[in-house]
Amino acid sequence: MLPSVSILRPKRRRRSRCRFSARSSRCDEAARRLLFPTVRVTAVAAMRKITGVIFSDLGQASSFMKLDWVQRALAKSLGFAAFPATLNVRPKTPEDAQVWQNVQNESNEIALRSADDGFCSARLYRIEIHGLGNSRQRKINGAVLLPDVTNYPKDKIEIVAPVRLKEAFGVQDGDQITLEFVN
Numbered sequence: 001m002l003p004s005v006s007i008l009r010p011k012r013r014r015r016s017r018c019r020f021s022a023r024s025s026r027c028d029e030a031a032r033r034l035l036f037p038t039v040r041v042t043a044v045a046a047m048r049k050i051t052g053v054i055f056s057d058l059g060q061a062s063s064f065m066k067l068d069w070v071q072r073a074l075a076k077s078l079g080f081a082a083f084p085a086t087l088n089v090r091p092k093t094p095e096d097a098q099v100w101q102n103v104q105n106e107s108n109e110i111a112l113r114s115a116d117d118g119f120c121s122a123r124l125y126r127i128e129i130h131g132l133g134n135s136r137q138r139k140i141n142g143a144v145l146l147p148d149v150t151n152y153p154k155d156k157i158e159i160v161a162p163v164r165l166k167e168a169f170g171v172q173d174g175d176q177i178t179l180e181f182v183n
Helices: 025-035 037-047 060-065 068-078 094-105 165-169
Strands: 049-055 087-091 110-112 122-131 139-147 157-160 176-181
Touching: 049 094, 060 068, 068 110, 068 122, 068 139, 087 094, 087 176, 094 122, 122 157, 122 165, 139 165
Parallel strands: none
Antiparallel strands: 049 087, 049 176, 087 157, 110 122, 122 139, 122 176, 139 157
């Protein structure tokens, strides 16, 4: 006796709504982008944004920032004449500190080479600075200046900008600002 065999018609294949071919991995990616566009963008943006607490330091950066070669190098690298002082902030949370550490490990830095043997080189990271609360200004473009010196505090972030940030945002020591790292 022969085994019974039933012949099934092949199911009609559904037409893909994707503009790419059904077998394309690009189709899956396009569908994902359509389904989850904001989740993806928000996650990336959140990873490059930190909140910092303003504090005063020794004031050593102001003498460095007043040097002619520093002002010329900053104007060439950043496209603006920097105010001759920095604003110091510390990451507010351990998560903010981790984001700052991750940014330093990326390669989107701008090198600031020393033109004088008596001074160190530094790295610059472009940022948008956002004041919190009742700030007069919405956002200001600037950069984080990270000196290439040994034992530099990991929780110290020095910000350069075209204006005095405390006045522009109406902030003082202990207040918070948000830094968004941009390319």
